Amino acid sequence: MNNSKKILLVSPRGFCAGVTRAIEIVELALQKYGSPVYVNHEIVHNKYVIEELTNKGAIFLDNIDDAPSDRPFILSAHGVSKDVESYASKNSDVVIDATCPLVTKVHVQALKFFEKGYKIILIGHKNHPEVIGTMGQLPPNSIFLVETVEDVEKVSVNKNEKIAYLTQTTLSIDDTKTIINALKLKYPEIGASPKEDICYATSNRQKAIKEYAKMCDSFIVVGSNNSSNSNRLVEVAKKAGCKKTILLENDYHLKISDFYSDKIIGVSSGASVPDILVQNVINRFKGHYKIDLEEVSLGEEHVTFKLPRELRVEHK
Numbered sequence: 217m218n219n220s221k222k223i224l225l226v227s228p229r230g231f232c233a234g235v236t237r238a239i240e241i242v243e244l245a246l247q248k249y250g251s252p253v254y255v256n257h258e259i260v261h262n263k264y265v266i267e268e269l270t271n272k273g274a275i276f277l278d279n280i281d282d283a284p285s286d287r288p289f290i291l292s293a294h295g296v297s298k299d300v301e302s303y304a305s306k307n308s309d310v311v312i313d314a315t316c317p318l319v320t321k322v323h324v325q326a327l328k329f330f331e332k333g334y335k336i337i338l339i340g341h342k343n344h345p346e347v348i349g350t351m352g353q354l355p356p357n358s359i360f361l362v363e364t365v366e367d368v369e370k371v372s373v374n375k376n377e378k379i380a381y382l383t384q385t386t387l388s389i390d391d392t393k394t395i396i397n398a399l400k401l402k403y404p405e406i407g408a409s410p411k412e413d414i415c416y417a418t419s420n421r422q423k424a425i426k427e428y429a430k431m432c433d434s435f436i437v438v439g440s441n442n443s444s445n446s447n448r449l450v451e452v453a454k455k456a457g458c459k460k461t462i463l464l465e466n467d468y469h470l471k472i473s474d475f476y477s478d479k480i481i482g483v484s485s486g487a488s489v490p491d492i493l494v495q496n497v498i499n500r501f502k503g504h505y506k507i508d509l510e511e512v513s514l515g516e517e518h519v520t521f522k523l524p525r526e527l528r529v530e531h532k
């Protein structure tokens with residue numbers, strides 16, 4: 217215990233308003249309808265959350281055909297295509313939409329651009345459920361996916377056509393800016409959403425890590441491998457100057473000896489991560505080193521979203 221370390225616990229971190237709402241939706245649906253309730257895909261990308269909800273009676277499906285019609289069916293926070301939405305509403309007696317309202321905002325904007333005759337570019341990660349859901353808002357081939365600056369070269373929209381871009385909500389702010397600049401160079405008149413598509417939670421977590429990671433010898437982002445926003449936080453910390461940054465599912469995967477020579481360790485978490493996982497990591501360190509815990513923050517978040525009507529408690 218003679219080795220002492222400082223842990224910089226960076227905020228904003230952890231649950232965003234969309235994740236909080238999605239988890240609450242599953243819990244309230246279980247209370248209202250009993251178990252099981254079926255959920256399209258993982259409701260949010262965090263293993264701990266999925267296990268907890270599974271223990272309470274939620275069943276997560278990769279294939280919506282497996283959903284029985286007589287049980288509630290919940291659409292995940294990442295949003296779904298129009299096809300999945302209409303299949304669910306035909307197949308299931310009760311469908312509850314847990315799509316984050318900030319993802320829905322992108323869906324609505326896609327439709328507006330489409331109706332005004334724009335060709336649409338979506339900046340995002342192929343195969344991510346949110347991207348599949350957003351592209352599936354419109355008929356096939358209405359949206360072109362761009363993942364990198366190199367992809368911008370491949371966009372074949374004519375320069376005299378109307379063109380606009382949208383983005384996935386959980387991208388790296390800096391990488392996305394580079395892609396947008398390349399698009400603007402190619403299409404100077406390109407349109408955009410009136411408000412940023414990258415959400416407040418993604419943006420706040422990245423800004424905080426960018427500010428504090430450079431002060432750390434190592435940095436731990438608590439989050440699951442399949443979480444887009446958590447992976448982006450790792451990239452941001454590395455780019456900010458902390459090369460020794462890892463993504464950690466939970467404290468069981470923490471190899472304490474890897475941090476032996478570090479004096480300052482930064483810790484934060486993705487938007488789908490319950491804070492208990494962060495506290496467990498800190499407690500593991502406390503069991504091995506003398507820890508000086510300093511909480512640092514770039515500001516508080518006060519965003520909340522309304523629950524779907526079918527789960528709201530009516531106050532008379």
Ligand code: SF4
Pocket residue numbers: 232233234235293316317318319385386415416417418445487
């Ligand atoms: S990360 Fe952003 S878009 Fe995704 S659920 Fe949270 S608030 Fe919504």
